Amino acid sequence: MQKARNFSSRALLLAVLCLAAxxxxxxxxxxxxxxxxxxSDPSALRSAQAAGRKASSFCVNCHGANGVSxxxxxxxxxxxxxxxxxxxxxxxGKGERKDPFMQGLIKALQEEEKIQIxxxxxxxxxxxxxxxxxxxxxxxxxxxxxxHRCHGExxxxxxxxxxxxxxxxxxxxxxxxxxxxxxxERQDPQMSSAVAPLKNNEIKLVAAYxxxxx
Numbered sequence: 432m433q434k435a436r437n438f439s440s441r442a443l444l445l446a447v448l449c450l451a452a453x454x455x456x457x458x459x460x461x462x463x464x465x466x467x468x469x470x471s472d473p474s475a476l477r478s479a480q481a482a483g484r485k486a487s488s489f490c491v492n493c494h495g496a497n498g499v500s501x502x503x504x505x506x507x508x509x510x511x512x513x514x515x516x517x518x519x520x521x522x523x524g525k526g527e528r529k530d531p532f533m534q535g536l537i538k539a540l541q542e543e544e545k546i547q548i549x550x551x552x553x554x555x556x557x558x559x560x561x562x563x564x565x566x567x568x569x570x571x572x573x574x575x576x577x578x579h580r581c582h583g584e585x586x587x588x589x590x591x592x593x594x595x596x597x598x599x600x601x602x603x604x605x606x607x608x609x610x611x612x613x614x615x616e617r618q619d620p621q622m623s624s625a626v627a628p629l630k631n632n633e634i635k636l637v638a639a640y641x642x643x644x645x
Contacts, residue, residue, distance in 0.1 A: 463517070465543075466517055466546050470513070476550065479550045479551075482547040483546075483548045483549070483550050483551025483552070486540070486547050486551075487551055490536075494506070494552075495507070497509055497555045497556070498510070498511070498555040499555070499557070499558050503601040503602065505599075506598060506599070506606075507557060507558070507597060507598055507599060508552040509552060509558070509597075510553065510555060510594060510597065511553055511593065511594050512553065512587075512588055512589060512593065512594055513552075514590035515589075515590065515592065515593050515594075518591070520537050520540070520545045521545070523537040524538055524540075527618070528616075528617070559597040559642060559644055560597075562600060562639040562640075562642050562643055566636055567640050570635075570636035570637045570638070573629070573637050574637050574640050574641070577626065577637075578595075578625070581621075581625070582595055585644060586644055595644075596645065597642065597644055597645065598642060599642065600635070600638040603634075604638045607626050607629065608631075608634060610622045610626050611623065611626045
């Protein structure tokens with residue numbers, strides 16, 4: 432009898448966990464579908480981008496008015512893939528990405544606002560830098576060896592992989608080092624494995640190359 436009760440309890444717990452996972456997955460896919468719905472309607476897209484500019488007002492101090500950050504260790508969001516931006520806001524909200532400041536801000540946003548902000552930043556123009564040409568040339572070699580298969584030859588990513596073209600060098604160095612050293616701030620086993628062979632100087636060269644890309 433006791434074994435039967437234990438089995439029943441475990442079965443109930445498993446059912447609850449599966450149901451929770453289902454609803455969590457459903458919410459994520461619903462958000463993505465909403466983003467695509469808006470993107471397919473030019474009028475709705477313009478309205479969402481305008482709303483996103485207003486909703487992102489609290490982001491300006493760090494990420495810049497048009498998504499080009501004046502803080503070199505803070506990422507540029509201009510031109511970033513909207514699906515990727517949306518997914519990252521969700522990860523901050525769920526604590527899957529660790530940053531107390533960002534986590535607190537993201538929790539204050541409604542889902543529709545997250546979509547609008549993602550679409551607004553995606554519509555802005557990136558502003559590449561002008562790093563040392565010699566470093567750019569060396570960094571390109573390293574990038575094409577380790578990174579281009581996922582991020583693309585022009586480092587523009589896709590719906591699931593971030594655009595790196597035009598990012599600040601300092602931000603790239605910090606992010607890649609955290610992946611390589613598995614410090615906990617950035618968690619992606621595939622990324623950690625991909626950048627594991629990189630030496631500090633190679634990371635800096637890659638950062639210079641990425642910063643130069645339009």
